[in-house]
Amino acid sequence: MSLIKFIPILILFLLLSACGEDPVEEPSDSNENPSTEEQQPEENIEEPEKIVTEPEPVPEPEPEPEPEPVIIQFSNYFMQDGATATYLGDGNEYASYQARTQWHNDTTVSIYEDNGGTTLLRTYRISDESIDLIQEQGEFYDEFNPTDEELQELPILSTFLKLPLEAGEVFDDWEIISVDQTLETPYQLFEQVIVLEKTDDTGAIQRKYIVEQYGEIKREFIMLEEDTEFIVTSTLESVE
Secondary structure: OOHHHHHHHHHHHHHHHHHOOOOOOOOOOOOOOOOOOOOOOOOOOOOOOOOOOOOOOOOOOOOOOOOOOOOOOHHHHOOOOOOEEEEEEEOOOOOOEEEEEEEEEOOEEEEEEEOOOOEEEEEEEEOOOEEEEEEEEOOOOOOOOOOHHHHHHOOOOEEEEEOOOOOOOEEOOEEEEEEEEEEEOOOOEEEEEEEEEEEOOOOOEEEEEEEOOOEEEEEEEEEEEOOEEEEEEEEEEEEO
């Protein structure tokens, strides 16, 4: 076959081949959403109702319990029956003495005070409120053994100690100066000592120091003479 006749056949073959190829798709715009599905609108989701709770009340602090009142047993302000105490004196020859305790019953007690020159008897009646002197007798050398009825008939002469036991309280011209004094004696160191003080018409000062289980553990007499203090003391030295 000549070349001239072959050329038309070749052109026809190329045309038929071009028609059989798939068309080329143009690239899609990158800004478009490739998803063909329509977006569903978001449903309105109701938020759960907020429950407002009131705060629990803060409990008020419980009040501190009041301290229990201290019960004073005035019978504890004397020594035991038969006890003999020796007091060391200073400033006077009769300032030293011995004191013997005698209990008559649960509420009445006597103290025999012997200073070497004479014996003085003092008898006290004890109540819930006070210790009262009901007898005071000098030059007493016998034993005092009255009946309970006789003791009840004795009148109150003065008050030895009285409630309330607080500094500043006054009874029978005696003032409570302190209820927690510390006092050193030849016998021992005492704490919680009650100090009573009285000033008489001459300006002389008397003091008594009293403590539980022992009673009076010291006494003082202070007098001013021509700008000089005259002091007499009697202080507990021993107990038998």
